Each structure stands twice: as structure tokens, then as C-alpha cells.
Amino acid sequence: MKELSHEMLRPVIADIGSLDDEKKITFASFQKRARSAIQELVYTEMPNPVMLLTSAPETDSVQCIVDLLSECQVQEKQLYDIVYAENLANELSPMCLHIKSGTTREFTDLIQDLVKKAKLKLDQEAILVKLLKKQDNDPKLEEYLTDLCNYIMQDKIKADQVILNLMVQHIPGKPPLIFGHDLTWKKLFGCVNYLTENGTTYSSHDLLEPGLLRMADGGYLVLQVAELVHNPAIWFKLRHILESGLAGWENPNEITNSIIPFFAPEPTPVNVKLILTGSYIDIAGLYSIDPECGTAFYLRADLMSQFSLRDNLHDLALYFRDRCRLIGLLPPDESAVRALMERACRLAENQTKFTLSEQELCNIMREASGRAARKNLTSFTGTEVRETLEARTFRANTAVEESGDMFRDQQIILETRGEVVGQINGLSVIQTFGDDFEYGEPTRITATIHSGAEGGISDVEHKADLAGEIHTKAMMIINGYLTHKFGNDYQLPVSANLVFEQSYNEIDGDSASLTGLCAILSALSEKPIKQQFALTGSLDQLGNVQPVGGINEKIEGFFRVCKIQGLTGEQGVIIPESNITSLVLDDEVVSAVRDGKFHIYPVKIIDEAVEILTGVRALLREEGAEGLENASSESGKAPEKNAPREKAAPDEENIFDIISEKLYEIDTRDDPVSLWDRIGQFFHRGE
DSSP: OOOOOOOGGSOOHHHHHHHHHOOOEEEEEEOOOHHHHHHHHHHHOOOOEEEEEEEEEOOOOHHHHHHHHHHHOOOOOOOOEEEEOOOOOOOTTTTTEEEEOOOOHHHHHHHHHHHHHHHHHHOOHHHHHHHHHHHHOOOOHHHHHHHHHHHHTTTOOOOOOOOOOEEOOOOOOOOEEEEEEEEOOOHHHEOOOOOOEEEEEEGGGGGEEEEHHHHHTSEEEEHHHHHHHHHHHHHHHHHHHHHHHEEOOOTTGGGGGGGGGOOOOOOOOOOEEEEEEHHHHHHHHHHOOOOTTGOOOOOOEEEEEEEETTTTTHHHHHHHHHHHHHHTTOBBBBBHHHHHHHHHHHHOOSSSSEOHHHHHHHHHHHHHHHHHHTOOSSSSSSHHHOOOOHHHHHHHHHHHHHHHHHHHHSSSSOOSSSEEETTEEEEEEEETTTTTTEEEEEEEEEEEEEEEETEEEEEHHHHTBBBHHHHHHHHHHHHHHHHHOOOOOOOOOEEEEEETTOOOSBBBBBHHHHHHHHHHHHHHHHHOOOOOOOEEEEEEEEEEEESSSSSHEEEEEEHHHEEEHHOOOOEEEEGGGGGGGGGGOHHHHHHHTTTTTEEEEEESSSHHHHHHHHSBSOOOOOOTTSSSSSSSSOOOOOOTTTOOOOOGGGGGGOOOOOOOHHHHHHHHHTOTTEEEEEEEEGTSSSO
């Protein structure tokens, strides 16, 4: 089998271009989908449109939205400030007025002049004309100002009376962008405040608070979906306001509503473009509380965090440079940029793609910059980046060191030398501190065979309630493979026990299905497995090896144990061929592969893995071909009933023929005629 060279264990990073390029790159620069949606949101004339922006936890959606909105060049539109005035005809129903933004100071001065002239019974027409002209002759405002003049002239105004409450004021030509956090009904929708005097509770237009929704009038309001999921009443109220275009002042939790039941300020016309951001899980939660919420969304886009390395190589380099400038760090040199690119590929677990996890990458750059500053350098290099990564791992790897001590002291038993029948080394990933730190740790898996029973796999983890649903599915897939390989008409008179040794926590996932099946085939054939190998891979029922996650941590975990027990130059791992592009291994493993001290073998089908592990042929060889046939072996198929069996020559042994012979011998002890009538049911029934 062909093993991987050390050049194949990391991404190939071509020329990154000049870091002196004047082009400015932000996280938003990579967001083509979100940019398209934001542009449509900006230009649309639809009333109160809602945009849904899905984002990954590692993305900075707030800054991205700010940057994307700043890219849109649109014609300035008139904004209006929100003013509430006392309703001169009904003081329990304050009026909502709109004043053109940028004219508020002049408007206030003119109102003061109007009041003075009205009190002195002087002609106010000139001021009224000037006021209305500035406000495009708003008929509602004209009616209010006329009533105000008459009200004052009749000496009904009080000395300390507040005429107008300027509730929301905007910067002219700059639509507001409001981000809502820690939402409450009052914070989002505003509220009516109350005063109590001499035992009487009252309110008025100057005691109204706007809330974020009114503050965003004429602009954009950005909310987190997760907060709406936790406050369903807020979501339903918000949706109703956007659909009706009017924001009222009701508060279902306001006790004083029952005290002043008739105080009802005029609803505020709403002109807001709403952006909802959240993960797919958050959005699923919103759909669960409101199955029809999709009808409220005008736009939907994804905020991506994973991108093609080849297509964005130069932009990624400039992103690291510009990000350092933004947060006040030393600039990275080319070696630092390349090291950061490798880290981004490691986060994506892909040699051709990278994950732009801003928080983690920025933290790495901060520490690397600090290290360079302490060395009196003018920029940080790849050396500082690697030192930072090593330090970050050291600070979080207490569990790894404790695990290493357990292997060193033989408290966890695992063989990395010799050969054992029915015993194999699997690869797993351990998560600590949530998802912040992961490390690989090999585990010993054993399989035993015994006659009789029901002819299936007895999965000890499942019986002990230590297995998840996906693990149980993997065991059933193993049954399916064996049924496919040996026939499906009859049941074999043997059963298997499969155990993850020294495992005391729940096991889940299907990445051990290849490992478990190889152990069972070894036990059936009585051919030992070379303990210098560990393997991982998911299987389908036809024996094809499928990719798994955490491949880098798994490989590094087995290498760590091999180093503890002593590298022999023969140790290595077997991985799915489809995981080759997932490899972004650390320097130590790459060096060991380069020096021939460690080996990595990719396989496409289980036959290839079995051949590496046992040294016994498991594949059909094409006549005259040098390589191995990629199709699954037909060896192991049962011959016709009662057909004579000829023992194969030693150099032609095939592990599936060996298994058939063993099963034949077991069955003919009791019923020599019925073996091949029953062989197809081997492992047909799983636990």
C-alpha cells in the first residue's frame, strides 16, 4: 500500500502577493452572499422589510453588517425626528408629529417665538408660514400649530407646561443603525412612564420613552434571533408592528395601565429595515415558536466563515495585515501570514479551504504581536505564531499530560508493537472545556468469537448504555457489511463480542466502524493484527471507507502515545483516502513522516485496511496489474451447497477464504450438510 509523503500532510500555500497592497480587506470583504442581500435591503422600497442573516458562532456579525452597509452608496433620503405633543383636544391621547431631521433647532426656536406672539395676541401668521414651509406644509403639523396658537391666545397654557417632547432625533442624511441586546419589552418598544402626586397617578406626552424600534426609524435595527426565541411575546409583537406599520404603547406587564386605562398616546408610524442574525439552531427555534415566521422574511442570506484558499489567498493575507492595524498590533511578515493561513486551514480541517474564525485568529495575532514586541521586533513572524500556538496548547493540555502519564504507567493498556488476534487500536477525539480544546487519544478495541447464540454482534457499549445512537447505527452497518459479504439466506452459528476497552464514558459516532469490523475479521480468521497501527474510518454496508472528523487530532494522539512508548519506525495510522485533504498536521508529526519514523496509509475500502493490518491478502489482484483492484473482493462468497472445498496454497491465502473455512469447520461439527444453507445469516441480526 502506498503511504503518504510528508509534503501531503499540509496545505500548499502559493505566492501570497505583496502585503503593501493598498487594498483594504475586512471580514465583510469575503461575504458575497450577505453583500447581495444587504444591497437589496438598502435599495428596496418595501415597507418594513425583514432580512434573516444566518451566521456561525465564530463570526463577528455586528461589524460585518456595519461594513457591508457602509459599502452601499445610495441617494440621501430625508429623515424625520419623532416628536410627541400634547393633544390639545384630549390630553389623554398625545399626538405624534414628524419633524425633518436637521431642522429641529430652528423648529424649536420658531415655536418659542410663536408662543410669545400668541401670548401677546400678536399676528403669528408669518411664523406659521415659515414653520410649515420648512416642514413641507405638513397638514397634520399645520392643524396642530393652528390649534396651539388658539390654545395659547385663550390663556389655557400653563407656565411650566411642556409643549413638545423631542423623542427621537437623527443625524441628517445618516440613517440610524441600532443594535439591540438584552431585549425587554420596554427596551425595544418603549414605555409610558407615570408619576404619582398627592395620591394621583398620571402621565403625559413628555413622560414617553421611545425604545429601540422608534430610535431606528428611517434606518436599520439589528436583533439577535436567540433573544427573540427566549422572548416569544416580543417577537410576535414586533412582527405585528412591522406588518401594520404602527407601533403602539401597550405593555402587557404594565400594572399602571389598570390605573389610567384611558391614557393612550397615538401610535407611531414605523419605517424600519430589520436585520435578524443568528445560527441555524437559533433560527430553527424561531420556527418552532412561530411556524409561519418565514412569511415575514423578505431576504435571507448566509454569513459564511469558510472559504476557498486558492481563490482568496491574497485577500486573506491582506485581511491579517489590516486586522492587525485595526486592533493596534505589530504588522505580520510573510512567514507569520503563512503560519496564520495554516492555522485557518486547520480550523477548517481542509487543505484547500480556511475558516475565518475572527476571535481565535485575532487572539493568536495579539499574543504573537506581544511576543515580538518583547523581543524588540518591528513585526511578528512565523516563529512568534508557532510559539503562541504551542503556548496556547500548553496552557490547556492538562488532560493530555494526565492521559500521557496513564499510558506511560500502563494504567491505560495499549500496544504499539507486536501482533494480537482480535485486538486493534482505534482513534478518538476528546473534547475539553466545551469545544475550546480537543485532543486525540487512541483506544483499544477487542473482538471475540464464540459458537452458537443468535449469530450477531454483541455490542457491550450499547448493552451497558454507554453508546450513542450513531454508534449503534455503526454496529448495524457492520452487520450489513457482513451479511453482504457472506450471503443473506441463512444464519451462521457464531456470534461476536465487541468491546471498547477501558472506556467508561458514552461513546458516539461512526468513525470506529472500520476499526470494529477489522477486529471482528481478525477474530474470525484468527489472523493477528499488527499493533503498530491505529485506524479510523466510517463504513458503508458495501465496505467503502468514508471520511471522519477530527482526523488531525486523532493522528497526533496516536503519534503521542507511540512516542511515549518508543518510536520503532514501523508505527503509523490508517485513514480514509477521502480525508487526505483534511490533513493539517503539526510540525512534529510531519517531521517524523519525513524521517520515516511514522507512516500514514490512506485506504478506500476495508480490504486495503485488512491487508495492511494482517499482512494477509484481502483484495483481488488483476492479472498482470501491479496495483490492487479497487473493487471489493468477491472472496468469502459461499460455494454451492455440499461443493468440495480445496485448501488454498499458502501464497494464495485470502482472509475471506480463511474465514469461510473456519465457519465451515465450526458448522460441520454438528451439521455438515446445512452450513452453506445458513452461512448468509452471519451477523444478520445485530444487537
